[in-house]
Amino acid sequence: MGRERAMIEWMSAFTSVPVPKMLLHEVSREGTPYMITESPRGTPLYGHFTDLSDGQKQANLQSYVDLTLSLFRVPCPSYIGSIVFFSAASDTARLGPCTHPLDGTRAPAVFEGIEDYFGWLLNKKRTLLSAAAARDYADADNDVKPAYGSRAKGAATNAKLDREQARIRRAFARLEVHLAEALRNLDEPLLRCVPVNEDMGPRNVWLDAEGRIAGVVDWGAHVVKPAVLAAAYPSWLSYPDYEYPQLNARDGKYMESAEEAERLCVRLDNILLERDAEYYNALKEGVFIRMAEAWLKDPNSDLHQLQAVMSHAVVNMV
Template sequence: MFVLWDADGNEIRDEYPPVDPLDILRNPENAAFNLDTIIGRLKELGGSDIVALHQLAQNHYIVLDASTKDGRHYIVRIARNSVTSSTSARISNIRSYVRIALDFFRINAPDGIGSISSFKSTANARSGEPILGPYILPSGLHTPSNVFESIEEYFRWLISVKKTSTTVGTTKPDLDEAQVTLKKLENLISESVSGYRYDAELLRGVPSHQDFSGHNVFINGEGLITSVIDWEFHMVKPAVLAADYPAWIRYNGTADPRFVDKTSQFSSYWMAGPLDAKRLRQEYDAVVKKEDPEYHRALKAGTFCRMAEEWLLSDVVDIGCRRMKAWLENSLE
């Protein structure tokens, strides 16, 4: 049986395959979690004493193999906090994220909204200009059949998919309720796009990781980002949608604790605390405004549309779009 928990034994739904074993019971100082809590949760889950616990892997997750007295095995993945504890390390973390974000923002990407499918060969190199294909989405989500030519076209597609998604319900009352909220969101997106009068610079294509969250980012002891993994769902999108704060210091939209589904894998267990996150967002604002005013302009101009995009892409069950409606009502206050 596979289970995913945070360091306090709270369950997160996911799976993970085992790899190289290492006994951590002989080296408990290597455990970055409360060992007694984890053993207690395993005993509660399996109804039997734990006789052996081995570490299988350690990177952005700690993976454990637990053996019970009655001969069963549990594979446990412990989600490690990707945000460092010291103030200086957190500021270093944000500054290193800025460097990555601005490097991507300055790349010349193709026009349109989609994922890079190939590269056009040139006489002087094996690969040259990137070629866009339809947006690649995780398995289970509806995938478009074409590259979107404009931000308006992209949002019309997102809303049309959401309207027919079973995540918003299957009964007529639930679907009718969802339609009302989605229509309201559609109108607000249209107002936001036209209200900001997005110019060519704000709408130019910028590469985006699409899952630049704590579990896909490696950092060192000083908080500096050393690598980013899982690029398969990347996207070229308008600058106003690509420019954003690091996921672990955001508390808006689907990351707002008031509207997040606590049973979902998208829960904010790895995020910085609200007050600390606010200070780090202010740090982020100050650095990007100084380093690249155009990025800062896109960051501020796209706030509402980025949150709307997240709600529309989410495959978390939201019957009648009630959580989305609560977010919308709150954002309009």
């Protein structure tokens, strides 16, 4: 709650982003902080984007650019973390460790660089996959009746688990090599830290009658991170991937058909190229790095999807 409040106050002071108006922030008798904000006005984007006319969609893209570029130019601490305090009197923002979306755990510290941030994500994901493999093989071992006795069955299961753990280690070794190369090639402007709302999905965005973004709620899931990771297409229009469909949005995240989403993203490219070349470069240069970050943070992603991410890395680095 404190993080969301600090972020809303920070955004209200420095940007034109349509954050909720703070009506009350108190601490309950039990010592739990809470806040009350003004309800967003307009129409929720979720379930209504396809009903917009082409002109309204164009207005939506323009307002998305206005919003993201406003965030992109906020004076910001040059570290990776989440806003935990903001003082309007001194225009001072203080960062704390960011939170991992997988299990809600805090990072061990505010990260000074992108390499440390990825090191944390890599360790979390490697541990998760290794533990999941151990559970899966243990469950399979318990479900199968031994043909040659429990000792033989256990040895066979352990051998399979060892091969799977070795496969995980090889996959992460390849990913780390490609990530290290990609990070080495980043220019300094791409590493400048900016704030981003990581939960700006269609359920948290509201539109006015012209299709413009009129409100964005739920700022608790924010992070300050390098521009190359912060630049992004709207989550409801994330670029479809025809070559590697396993990387496409799942669970109805797209608000449009893949063809229409691609058409609108190309239109967005043109707007960004005209408005802010630095943001456009961050968007284009960070494709593989953001894909790797998304895979590492997704609790359901597997090695099959990582193979698709790696295929992108090879193509983009040739």
